[in-house]
Amino acid sequence: MKSALLDQKLWRSFAKNHWEKKPLLLRNVKSGLLEMSAAEIFDLLVLFADRCRELNDPAGFKFYTDGVKAEAEDVLYVLPVKSDKSLAGYHKRMNAQFPDYCLVCDELLQVNLKKQNLLTEFTDELYRHVGFPNRFSEMGLYLGNYKKTPFGVHVDSCGVFSFPVVGTKKFRLWSAAYGDKHPELDRTFNYEKHKKHSQLLEVGPGDMTYWPSSEWHIAESDGSFSATWSLGVWVDKQHKDMFSDSLKNLLHTKLGATGTQVTTTFKSLHGNSGEVTELPPAYVQSLKLLQKMNPLELQDALLQDWMKHISLQGFKSMPVDAAKISVKSKIQLRHEKSLILWQQSLVNKKNHHIAFGGALLEGSSANLLKLVKDLNTGKACAVSSYLKGPQLKKDLSLLQVLADAGACAQVCMEKSTRP
Template identity: 30%
Template sequence: MDFAELYWEHQAVLLGEEQAKALPRVSVDELFGAVVSCCEDFCRGGRQKVRFYSDDQELDLLGGGHQRLLPARRDGSFAAYNARLMDLEGLPNYALVVADWHQFNRALWERILSAVQGLAAVVGISHARMDTQVFLGTYKTTPFGVHVDRTSGFHFPVAGTKTMRFWPDRFAQATPELRGALRYERYLEQSTALSARPGQVLYWPSSDWHVAESDGEFSVTWGFGYWLGDGMTSLALEALAQLLMETPGRCRAVPRSALVEEARELREVDTLVDKLARLSADPRLRAAVARGWLEHFSACGYLRPPPLLEHGGAAGAVTLKSMYNLLAAPEAGGAMRVAAGGYSTTVADEPAVWDAIAVLNAGGELPVRADDGAVGRMIDFCLRAGALQLRPDQT
């Protein structure tokens, strides 16, 4: 509670090891495997956000054939990866940024979810999104300069020292030449700098403009971001646009001679606006937004959860993992949608399913039986979503 009252969205702060105990811990070796997996998926054409900079210039990793500059399993560690880039590739000033690496290590993601539950209980779950990032390299300043992210950020150095310099939003707005600057020496007096070493945590609010600094020492930092904004509105607009594209329509030819009259009456514009009004009341729009809402909040705001798990149908009993909640809502046609761990499915809307969800959310235990109908299908889905833990049958 003290952190939320004193610092949350108020000011940047360095949290010492004692203050940071409640926040997640990820080792440099654990992080290496997840980052490599994310980079591998990126090279296979996955929709990952991986950026590499050399001397402050971003390289085209895929189109430019620079995949060799990414960490690989053969490196074995971040330290060995850095040595390869320095010694074999001759890159003394580089930066690698990898987003959403948590998708590739469910155990680490669940560790993060569990640790931020206390924060979410005070400030709520992000309505925009939660994400993870890794920043590593020997870069002396952030290669894209002084910038702002509309996210409350937590950064955890795991190798080397992480230094961040901050400016208040009011100063950056009044000083446009600061925004994006790589050279900002004349504005140092208006800034504040904080440095963290492994075991400590840097936090700053979404309004702070910032840039990373170093003396060229190799460092690895991971972070998670609590984005500010209304992602639910974006979700509704995307769903409405999809419905609009799926609704048949026909372009009407308008002769040049008739354009003046058309401009006066705007009949075609009114037709489109009427169409949008009808679609906004379409039950399919509500269903699409409801599905997104359920999935979003079942994953504590993370839009990109790890993939579903395989489940072999073992017998036993299940309980809900402490970092999850099961969410459900009725759907049309006698169905209900159940969400867990960022995914959702539909099962028959039966009282027994609602009762089973209530038992699990309250910390209770349920048996797993293959012939359990809608309840069994709900439990099987939640196991694949990673939200339940199985106690195998001992008989």
């Protein structure tokens, strides 16, 4: 079968005809994301599950039996283990206990940066064509023998891309207009009479489906095992909320102590006729602060917020495998395409901001900025060649914040000395 290449032509057509408009089904899609094998996914699951067992916290996993969500403390006992050997082995163990189960792992790609980059290659193209999400995208793995989505027919505030890995998956969809007219569809499992108005997308490994955020949907199966990636791109935050959030952050900083008052003192509320003419002193004071604001200051604050937002690369969080950085470390970017973002302050030319993975730093160290710029070229950098002098301690602690956010990794000395 001819493969569907996710090239510029296809993305342009997707953005124009499908994004937030209508579903799409592509067979035999050529994408690095779909080349991840069931064996690799199993290894990632065990790695993530081992981490959860170590922390005694199943955060990132959800488990449903017969449509009922398991309590967090029970989830740890149903996660994949190494001795399952494969997804099929895990299913064999689960299937013996649960005739209807669904394991969801929302943060699987967090454990492997290389695999995370297969996802960002996909989302980067998506964002280039439909815009950067004001909220974020989330990639989840759904596996099990469940016959229907555990919570019935529903609508999410996200557009969904699905990529089956094992087994056949069926997605039944209803348009927003139909869903609006039939509110009884919400959370139901009994939709026999509505079937004729639905669209059924049947997909297998190598295929990809997309449906817009307004589409009502439910996954169906005959009870055989399936594993499916699902990428949800949240579309429930409008620009006006993004913009006003940034302004709000700025105002909170600006207003200082006045901003924390919980009652407002006044001279008079209104005149005898009911006319209101007077702003209370707190308002007058805050208004003065606003009027005194330099337009560059405003632009700077917006730019900082935007940079912090895009430093998450359109995800809720970034994979982190924090390295302890010392002056003796030799470091490089965690991935050549995941640059550390920075900007010169528009208000004070000596200051700059640096962002990665949602962490935003403010500084004035030319040494640290030089290190960031060199790291961004893909170079491995000896920390001691950059950070020195009286600023050293402070710069090291800022660099550690970036490392904790997942920006850079230690270069293995052994590897770096090899010819």
